[in-house]
Amino acid sequence: MSKTYPNGLEALREVSFEVRKGEIHAIVGENGAGKSTLMNILFGLIKPTSGEILFNNNHFSPKHPSEAIDLGIGMVHQHFKLVQSITVAENIVLGMENRFQSKLRRVDREAMNESVASLIDRLRMSISPDDRIDSLPISKRQQVEILKVLYREADFVILDEPTAVLAPNEVEDFLEFVRGIREMGKTVIFISHRLGEVFSLADRITILRRGNVIGTFDKRDVDRESVANMMIGTATDLSEDPPDCLGNESVLSVEGISDVSGTIRDLSFQLREGEILGFAGVGGNGQEELFEALAGSLRLASGDIRLVGSSISSLDTLERRRAGLALITDDRMGKGLAPDRSIVENCMAGHHKFGKFGKWLIKDTDARSFTESIVADYDVRCGKNIKTAVRALSGGNMQKLLVGREIAYEPVVLVAAQPTAGVDVAARKLIHDSFRRLVKTGSGVILISGDLEEIMGLANRIIVLYRGRAVTEMTHPHYDPTEISYYMTGIRGAQDDRYSHS
Ligand SMILES: Nc1ncnc2c1ncn2[C@@H]1O[C@H](COP(=O)(O)OP(=O)(O)OP(=O)(O)O)[C@@H](O)[C@H]1O
Ligand SMILES: [Mg+2]
Known part of the structure; x- marks a missing residue:
């Protein structure tokens, strides 16, 4: 298979690979290696420049996703979007409601919910067909997106970086969910940058590098280091230490803030010049609200935010940017960039x-x-x-x-939310290095991340968020991941308000 995009970019160069029935087949490769391109071709979304596909030994050249779906191929895209304000069942059945329509064209909600519930049960999931999508955490929304594909009787399921949006302790649950899909006898293609997940889940691994297939390997024949080397071509050092350029002045001061909805409760902290302050936590514990409170897009019920001594609480986002704040949102397609x-x-x-x-x-x-x-x-x-x-x-x-x-x-304070979600090892290092350079100039960085390894390698100090409160604080080098995970999951500190107002 080869693909050259209209702008001349050669995304795939005569790549060949084969997937076996019933396996979980991981595809790994750095950003831009061509993974999504290859999958989009399989799914009939884009046309290859040359090459052919055999599906169950038959020639197959889908011109439209509907042709792929008819053959039992399903795909969950890298940047998925669900309809927000409807229920799980409505979303899963979307476009197929006529199955549940009576002669009077009314949708039989009970039958619809039941058919969705039986699929949920088969996968032993803990969601209800009646839950509204916007009330679910991202990890569950991701699973709903996959249910939608399974509901359409897909036997061949393509998952393009499904775990990029998940918090560390949501991942194992999710991987178990994918194993459940294999147990149903289905074939899964799993794309991820996280080799830990790949080795825990996959039967075989195909490595793509800059549009070429380097090879397909049985998991037992390779290890993480060798796969990382084949992905990027050079050995990379996976361990990092936080920068060492802490000053004395406070650049950002957050004093007892709570938001109107009560998600963030009485949060206080100081950020010093040259400091990277990490916020760890399981997704959905106030991280998004903290980001929005700093960005100026969330109404505060109480408290104050000061940037180098001056209150910015009443400023809008643009005015805050002018005052020296820069913002890396975790919603790069929706809010960060104009695609x-x-x-x-x-x-x-x-x-x-x-x-x-x-x-x-x-x-x-x-x-x-x-x-x-x-x-x-x-x-x-x-x-x-x-x-x-x-x-x-x-x-x-x-x-x-x-x-x-x-x-x-050249901000005074950079607020970064999930800055390396879904990026490969090389891009991750590049982004981390740019943060290190920034704090050397005296700026401060707020790093909100679901990736504990990232926070421990980059932040001078870590605050753990749990249910909108700061439940503990640790300073480099006294990081203990086990201890942090206890706070993240509420095993420790949930009733302890010591850090909520100091
Ligand atoms: N529609 C397009 N037009 C032009 N170039 C494109 C288009 N889509 C993708 N590319 C380019 O093709 C190359 C492969 O992109 P692709 O999205 O397949 O990479 P990927 O392996 O999925 O990367 P990532 O891990 O970042 O998602 C990249 O250099 C990308 O910029
Ligand atoms: Mg991709």
Whole structure:
């Protein structure tokens, strides 16, 4: 299979691989290796430039996903979207309601819920068909997305980075769920950057590197180090230490904040110059609200936020940015970037409001060179064409672009939410290095992350969030992951309010 995109980018070069019935087959490769491209071809979403597919020994060249679905192929996309305000059952059945329509065209909700419930039971899941999607944590939404595929009787299930959005202790539950799908006799393609997950789940592993298949291996014949080497071609050091440039002045001070909905409760902390302060926690314990409170998009019921001594509580997001705050949202497609706009437009977004490029008119050449420097510094792979729409970039390349743009603000405080979710080892290192460089200049970083390894390697101090409260605080080098996980899961500290107001 080969694929050259219209802009000339060769995403796949004569790759060949084979999937066996009933196996979990992992596909690994760094950002932009061509994983999503290959899967999108299998699913009939994009047309290959050349090559062929045999599905159950029959020639198969889907022109549309419906042809793939008819053969029992299902796919959960990297950037999935569920309809938010309806129930689990409604979402799963979406588009197939006529199965449950009576002669009067009314949907028989009971029958619909029952048919969904039987699938949920078979997978021993703890959700109800009546739950509303927007009341579920991301991990459950992810499972609903897969149920939707299984409900359509898929026997061949493609999961494109399903765990990128999950918190560490949601992952094992999820992997067990995927094993349950294999037990049903189905075939699973599993894409992930996390080799721990891949080795725990997969029977076989195919490694892609820059559009080439390096090989397919039985899991028993390889180890994590050798797979990492084949993915990126060089050995990488997976262990990191936090930067060492802590100053004395406070750059950000959060004093007893609670939000109107009561999700964040009486949260207080200080961020010093040169400091990376990590917020650990299982997803859904106030991380999103903390981000929004700092960004200025969440109403506070009480408390105050100060940036270098001045209150910013009453400022909107744009005014906060002007005051020196930069924001890396975890919703890069929805809020962070404008996917249909070009790379250059996305790099300019925000910056032009600060008069960086002339007061009234943006000089084209300035915008170009500014964008080109971000693209070069952050290794954004876009076939050297900055007019490319951001939507065409791979997930990891989008993230590097977002990080590059925000750091280019030269902020006093950078607030980063899940900055390396779904990015590969090399991009992760690049993003971490950019945070390290930023704090060297005296800026502070708030790092909200579900990835404990990332926080322990990067943050000078860790606060654990549990149900909207800060339940414990630890300082480097006194990190104890087991202890942290006890606080994250509420085994310890849940009733202990010591850290909530100091
Ligand atoms: N529609 C498109 N037009 C042009 N180039 C594209 C398009 N879609 C993807 N690409 C490019 O093709 C290459 C492979 O992208 P792909 O999305 O398949 O990578 P990936 O392995 O899934 O990466 P990630 O881990 O970051 O999701 C990348 O360099 C990407 O920027
Ligand atoms: Mg991808």
